[in-house]
Amino acid sequence: MGTVAAGREAPARLLKVAAAQVGAVHRWTDRADTLRRLISLLEDAAGRGAQLVLFPELTLTTFFPRYLIADEKELASFFEYGEDVTRSANAGKLFQRADELRIDICVGYAERTPDGHSYNTCVYFSANEHTVIMKYRKSHLPGTKEPYKEPGAINQLEKRYFEEGQEGFSAFRVPGMLNGTMKKSSNSDGDISAVGKGDPIVGILICNDRRWSEAWRVYGLQGAELILCGYNTTAWAPHLHGKHNQSREQSKADAYFYHKLVMQSNSYTNSCFSVCAARCGLDDNEFPLIGGSCIVGPNGRIIAEAQTEEDEVIFAEIDLTGCRPGKETTFNFGKHRRTELYRMLVDEKGVVEPDLLSD
Ligand code: CDT
Numbered sequence: 001m002g003t004v005a006a007g008r009e010a011p012a013r014l015l016k017v018a019a020a021q022v023g024a025v026h027r028w029t030d031r032a033d034t035l036r037r038l039i040s041l042l043e044d045a046a047g048r049g050a051q052l053v054l055f056p057e058l059t060l061t062t063f064f065p066r067y068l069i070a071d072e073k074e075l076a077s078f079f080e081y082g083e084d085v086t087r088s089a090n091a092g093k094l095f096q097r098a099d100e101l102r103i104d105i106c107v108g109y110a111e112r113t114p115d116g117h118s119y120n121t122c123v124y125f126s127a128n129e130h131t132v133i134m135k136y137r138k139s140h141l142p143g144t145k146e147p148y149k150e151p152g153a154i155n156q157l158e159k160r161y162f163e164e165g166q167e168g169f170s171a172f173r174v175p176g177m178l179n180g181t182m183k184k185s186s187n188s189d190g191d192i193s194a195v196g197k198g199d200p201i202v203g204i205l206i207c208n209d210r211r212w213s214e215a216w217r218v219y220g221l222q223g224a225e226l227i228l229c230g231y232n233t234t235a236w237a238p239h240l241h242g243k244h245n246q247s248r249e250q251s252k253a254d255a256y257f258y259h260k261l262v263m264q265s266n267s268y269t270n271s272c273f274s275v276c277a278a279r280c281g282l283d284d285n286e287f288p289l290i291g292g293s294c295i296v297g298p299n300g301r302i303i304a305e306a307q308t309e310e311d312e313v314i315f316a317e318i319d320l321t322g323c324r325p326g327k328e329t330t331f332n333f334g335k336h337r338r339t340e341l342y343r344m345l346v347d348e349k350g351v352v353e354p355d356l357l358s359d
Contacts, residue, residue, distance in 0.1 A: 015319075016049050016317045017054070017316060018275075018313050019277035020056075021314065022056050024282050026284050035093055038059065040311075041311055046101045050103060054228045056277045058108050058279065060091055065157045086125060086131070091109065105127075106122060109121060110161075122135075122137075124174070124204065126176065128175045136165065137166070140215070141158040142208040143156025154236065154238075156234070169203060181198050202224065203224040210266070216269070220271075226275065227266075227272055229277075230276070230278075231277070233290045235290045256290050270298075271325070274296045276294055276296075277293045280306075293305070293312070297318070299326070
């Protein structure tokens with residue numbers, strides 16, 4: 001995939017990014033096998049020159065929230081423990097390999113904290129810093145706490161197994177990816193011309209978060225240039241979607257359509273690049289998840305896209321200066337937003353319809 005032209009005179013800010021799409025991982029899959037596959041994807045991306053590789057939501061296991069798991073020991077086996085996931089037996093080698101290859105990685109996993117809290121989490125590991133520089137916990141948990149009553153219904157029990165992330169959406173800069181970036185020391189006057197010249201500004205979302213424009217806009221308001229989003233999106237879950245009469249084919253087509261719709265539209269309205277990585281394929285030979293890992297430009301167009309529903313690396317060299325035209329014109333927030341009209345966005349959680357009309 002070629003470089004996406006900036007179309008302006010500003011010096012290019014080129015970044016080689018990849019999504020590591022991960023195919024079926026079964027309930028019975030050996031954790032060591034999964035780890036080997038992840039390292040192989042990382043090495044494949046390294047071979048293409050990637051500086052940053054995004055892995056999916058809950059990268060290390062099957063998507064276990066689809067099951068009502070009564071056995072505490074089995075449930076516990078899907079989580080990583082301790083403060084530092086880079087030392088986890090199930091994931092440590094992936095971070096070590098990224099460090100050796102000098103590649104940043106962003107990896108989703110189920111987190112159980114030392115004081116017993118559980119989150120659907122994603123960390124950003126900086127090879128430049130040799131450590132995790134951002135931990136994000138999923139904010140919008142989909143599905144239900146209790147399983148559906150109908151036998152055979154496909155569940156989504158994230159509200160049962162995880163707590164909602166409370167930290168919100170903190171964009172962060174990633175060091176060591178671009179040469180000659182402006183630093184604090186060279187901008188002691190707080191010069192406005194520093195905008196778009198510092199280290200890349202990144203934000204993390206996890207799966208269902210990508211359907212919420214509010215989350216993207218909070219990142220957009222921090223000048224995010226690149227959004228990273230791992231996901232497990234089922235291709236067939238009639239109860240979850242409230243569409244009981246839909247065919248499997250239509251359900252899958254819809255799942256792909258809405259996935260791309262939100263990645264493309266929110267990248268456009270925040271004038272940022274986005275990378276998304278799927279856990280996909282037929283888990284347990286029974287539960288279909290969509291692929292569709294892709295890299296989207298700030299104009300909302302797809303730059304690179306998965307061709308399979310299996311393990312696959314999607315790669316592109318992107319030029320972050322491509323965010324500037326949108327951020328400076330149509331989506332120049334400082335110039336055009338009407339915050340005085342948006343009160344309802346934070347005052348109301350649910351829908352407040354206008355009064356009914358009189359007879
Ligand atoms: N894993 C996850 O968050 N799945 C959700 C299901 C939401 S139902 C529309 C997703 O956004 O794919």
